[in-house]
Amino acid sequence: MATEPPATAAQDGETPAAQAEFEGPRRRARRERAERRAASARATAIEEARRAAKKRARGRAVTDAKPVARGVVRGLKMLFASVLLAVIGVGLALILYFTPAMSARDIVVVGTGAVTREQVLQTAKVLPGTPLLQINTADVADRVATIRRVASARVQRQYPSVLRITIVERVAVAVQDFPDGPHLFDRDGVDFATAPPPPLLPYLDVENPGPNDPTTKAALAVLVALRPEVAAQVGRVAAPSVSSITLTLTDGRVVIWGTADRIEEKAEKLAALLTQPGHTYDVSSPDLPTVK
Secondary structure, eight states: OOOOOOOOHHHHTOOHHHHHHOOOHHHHHHHHHHHHHHHHHHHHHHHHHHHHHHHHHHHHHHHHHHHHHHHHHHHHHHHHHHHHHHHHHHHHHHHHHHSGGGBOSEEEEESOSSSOHHHHHHHHTOOTTOBGGGOOHHHHHHHHTTSTTEEEEEEEEETTTEEEEEEEEOOOOEEEEETTEEEEEOTTOOEEEESOOOTTOOEEEOSSOSTTOHHHHHHHHHHHHSOHHHHTTEEEEEOSSTTOEEEEETTSOEEEEESSSSHHHHHHHHHHHTTSOOSEEEOSSTTSOEEO
């Protein structure tokens, strides 16, 4: 009796690859459940990472904002302090300006000689008791400087209650006769007084004396440049023009000065030249001074 050989995959028409691809319902269900769990785990991990990143970003923003907040608070404090100081300063200034807390209870005048203290106070027009801050010191100085004998004036507030007025009087360096009497001139050519001249004051011989007259300025510049021992011997300075200045000494000797340039050199040469005997001393050319 013949026996049939067992059936094989080849005989059934199935290949090993087809057998590997075959999957039963249970196995497929398990695989799908595993895939879903893996996908869910991945989604959960991604969400957690996103939340963590968001928290880190929020934490950095809060951390960065703290110094800014502290700076704002500090700035507000400084602003408040500045405003408070300004209010206090304005209030104090108003008190000092409108009340006699710091007023001119004492007016001190310095530098008077021929000009009296009463003249200065009368011209200054400052009432005792006026608050110092209400006194315009420049205006007061300008008023005092209008006094004929005053060359300059300076006014200072000395807190709490003193106003100080300092004057510099004009000093006569030459005199010229006018119909109403002798007029005194200072080094700038200002006619500041009509009065008897001091002893040994040189006579100014120019046609139109005054601070804006060229011959006056040239003649007085020579007098101011002379050494004291020489200036004391000058009795007259004549300047018919700026280029022909002459000095006449009290003993009759004559100095030909010439122009008003190189004044310092001429003054030095003249001081040495006057030690020699003679009548006419010519320093118009300081490089070649002569005595006759």
